[in-house]
Amino acid sequence: MADKPRVATVSLCGCFGCHMSLLDIDERILQLVDLVTFDRTPLTDIKTLGDCDLGLIEGGVANAENVEVLREFRRRCKTLVAVGACAVNGGIPAMRNQFGLAECLRESYCDGIGVHNPGIPSDPEIPLLLNQVHPIHEVVAIDYFLPGCPPSADAIWTFLTAFLEGRPIAFPYLQIHFD
Amino acid sequence: MNVSAAVTVEGFVAESLATHGRDPRHLLQHLIRVQQRFSYVPDAAVEALSAALDVTRTQVRAAIAFYAFLHERPRGAFEIRFSDNITDRMLGSRRLIRLLIERLGLMGLPAWGRDLIRSDGRVSVGLASCTGMCDQGPALLINGQAVTNLDAQRVDRIADLVQEGIPLDRWPGEFFRVENNIRRRGLLLGNPATDGAALRRLLDEGADAALAEVERSGLRGRGGAGFTTALKWRFCREAPGTDRYVVCNADEGEPGTFKDRVLLTDYADLVIEGMTVCAGVIGARRGFLYLRGEYLYLLPHLESVLQRRRAEGLLGARILGRDGFDFDIEIHLGAGAYICGEESALIESLEGKRGVTRKRPPFPVTSGFDDQPTVVNNVETFLAAARVVQWGGYWLRGEGTDQSAGSKILSVSGDCARPGIYEYPFGTPVHRVLSDCGAENTQAVQISGAAGATLSPADFDRIIAFEDLPTAGSFMIFDDSRDLLDMVRNFAAFFAHESCGFCTPCRVGGALLRNLVEKVVAGQGSEYDLSEIRHIGAVMRQASYCGLGHTAPNHVLNTLDKFPSIYRRRLAREAHTPSFDLDAALSEARGIAGRNDPGAHIHALSGETA
Structure with a gap:
């Protein structure tokens, strides 16, 4: 069992939709746990990261903690994959890049509709936000990009099985068209 | 000067329409006149032109957005644009820009797409791509007129004249003097004289004989691509169509090229004669000379040459008295778009549209201007064609190599004692040019x-x-005191600015290349970034829609191969480096939270990602 490849996953500034899509492989998850050992991932609730063969990153980089976690994944994982639009491009969260950070925070915590106790939170335990949201390849080197919002379960499955079997990674057209 | 309260926008547009007509294909020419008059294209002009020419507002606005010399918002009454080619920079243009900015009381530096405009509207300062004055730079354009040989004194004086509001026609004439600097004359430059001999021979011996001479000469296009001229003329002549057109490509936009400027100054008659001969061969009645906006100062001269030739019976109706030989030429101005040097983009621009390249085939010889058979040739090609018809194909073949008959006119600039125009037989080695x-x-x-x-x-x-x-004739020289990465930065910014935006490989690829080059310059690049540059460059070459995108990565790929040290000596130690400053990216949040403790910072990694 110790020989099985170790896989870790994390959601940075994402919506967990890519993780939900991973779960959409349905009963194939039983095959997957035979093929790999899960390390840190929301699926196992393991919070610390060991040395891994494969790291799947959902979400872009929006705050200091995202940077720290992403760097640790890069250090620990032999292969790192940007999964989904936010990791690849910044995605929906990057829409805030059109505005200043202070403007965004004021809208969310002070001026927005239905705000109670207005005031921008400030606590050392809350990670500081970056001025802009960035795709993950702007912070660390990335080996594969798996686009989609989210990538379909079948696309994730195709990637995982090809990668684990050491085959070249290629998708049937229906798995990578978005219209 | 642009400002005069007496003329309303509507009145000016109405006058322009009355003088120059309501052909929708004249949209760009009307817009250029409005821009020159008001220092921008006001909404009222957009409305008036849209209504009169029956083109949508969106089309009008798209043209304004596309051309670098057209603006939606006012520029200064004195609109200054510094030529920003690498040769201008090598001659000290950056220092002079800073000097002028300071003298005019402006803040910051102009960049591509960002002009500095003084709040009183008196003056604005921006950049232009190479204005074709590389042998007498640094240069600038002021309200479209070329100013050459800038130095600190001249810039000082310009600042004074602007402050005092002296109209351009009362500025010192030497500011606007443009030298020809012809250093070596060959087959073409050796003899500027013309008396319509090529046209007489065409009429005496017939179009077939003239085309046979062009064929015999082996003349190939001088714009760079080298397509056989006789073949182009023959295809056009034989293509089905109701009308045929001759277009002279004088959109000399390739940085470092200025020979067409000299040809249009001293050899305009021969160029026009070449166009007229072409018209006789293919059966065209109308021609266009597409003159780049940077050469606006040549317009009166060229109009007068056309006018004189009409008076001499060498142009217009019944040329040299021959019934049925009618041909006339209109000059169309460009408005600061490099892409319009590509023939199909040029034709789009002639038709008043944005200069986006067309799908080819069909080629212009079968479907060009107004979808009719059209010959587009370079200025130098028409000049050579006139001589070939006059003196015969063997005359051209007397010089050159097997596949390259005749001579090539070079625009030499950069680090050399005698920049200027040099004409050499094809086959001349590079070192010969350098020593001359x-x-x-x-x-x-x-x-x-x-x-x-x-x-x-x-x-x-x-x-x-x-x-x-x-x-195509550009020959820019860099001696060993230069950092070639300055050239790469300049070209990368140029292509990112000049991409027409139509296709993703060029539009996005060009911006990515520019950003990666800047990252390397800042000392933050890594091996990974160099491999990205190669990868993106290869995609641009393979997947771009037209030649602009295919050739845009050449400079960076060439220098990576031949001058790797200009990159490597600046690389960070890490195998991968972030594309932005992580700690600086927390600056706003630190300010908002009022924190500056160690936990509020991100530290750079020290080589451990390798």
Whole structure:
């Protein structure tokens, strides 16, 4: 069992939709746990990261903690994959890049509709936000990009099985068209 | 000066329409006149032109957004644009820009797409791509007029004249003097005289005989691509169509090229004669000379040459008294778009539209202007064609190589004692040009412009010819005191600015290349970034829609191969480096939270990601 490849996953500034899509492989998850050992991932609730063969990153980089976690994944994982639009491009969260950070925070915590106790939170335990949201390849080197919002379960499955079997990674057209 | 309260926008547009007509294809020409008059294109002009020419507002606005010399918002009454080619920079243009900015009380520096406009509306300062004055730079354009040989004194004086509001026509004439600097004359430049001899021979011996001479000469297009001229003329002549057109491509936009400017100054008659001969051969009744906006100052001269030739019976109705031989030429101005040097983009621009390249085929010879058969040739090609018809094909074949008959006119600039115009027989080695122009300790030559090839000393024995080093004529020299990465930065910014935006590989690829080059310059690049540059460059070459995108990565790929040290000596130690400053990216949040403790910072990694 110790020989099985170790896989870790994390959601940075994402919506967990890519993780939900991973779960959409349905009963194939039983095959997957035979093929790999899960390390840190929301699926196992393991919070610390060991040395891994494969790291799947959902979400872009929006705050200091995202940077720290992403760097640790890069250090620990032999292969790192940007999964989904936010990791690849910044995605929906990057829409805030059109505005200043202070403007965004004021809208969310002070001026927005239905705000109670207005005031921008400030606590050392809350990670500081970056001025802009960035795709993950702007912070660390990335080996594969798996686009989609989210990538379909079948696309994730195709990637995982090809990668684990050491085959070249290629998708049937229906798995990578978005219209 | 632009400002006069007496003329309303509507009145001016109405006058322009009355003088120049309501053909929707004249949209760009109307817009250029409005821009020149008001320093921008006001909404009222957009409305008036849209209504009168029956084109949508969106089309009008798209044209304004596309052309660098048209603006939606006012520029200064004195609109100044510094030529920002690498040769201008090598001659100290950046220092002079800063000086002028300071003297005018402006803040910051102009950048591509960002002009500095003084709040009183008196003056604005921006950049222009190469204005074709590389042998007498640094140069600028003021309200479209070229000013050459800038130095601190001249810039000082310009600042004074602007402050005092002296109209341009009362500025010192020497500011606007443009020298020809012809240093070496060959087959074409040796003899500027013309008396319509080519046209007489065409009429005496017939179009078939004239075309046969062009065929015999082996003349190939001088714009760079080298398509056989006789073949182009023949295709056009034989293509089905109701009308045929002759277009002279005088959109000399390739950085470092200025020979067409000289040809249009001293050899305009021969160029126009070449166009007229072409019209006789293919059966065209209308022609266009597409003059780049940077050469606006040549417009009165060229109009007068056309007018004189009409008076001499060499142009217009019944040329040289021959019934049925009617041909006339209109000059159309460009408005600061490099892409319009590509023939199909040029035709789009002639038709008043944005200069986006067309799908080819069909080629212009079968479906060009107004979808009719059209010959588009370079200025130098028409000049050579006129002589070939006059003196015969063998005359041209007397010089050159097997595949490259005749001579090539080079625009030599950069680090040499005698920049200017040099005409050589094809087959001349690069080192010959270098020694003739007084270049010493040459590190590199950029041949055929920003889109061309970077030559290292190992290439200096190679020859200028279509079979070895094809060139549109640009020849920029860099001695060993230069950092070639300055050239790369300049060209990368140029292509990112000049991409027409139609296709993703060029639009996005060009911006990515520029950003990666800047990252390397900042000392933050890594091996990974160099491999990205190669990867993106390869995609641009393969997947771009037209030649602009295909050639845009040449300079960076060439220098990566031939001058790797200019990149490597600046690389960070890490195998991968972030594309932005992580700690600086927390600055706003630190300010908002009022924190500056160690936990509120992100530290750079020290080589551990390798």
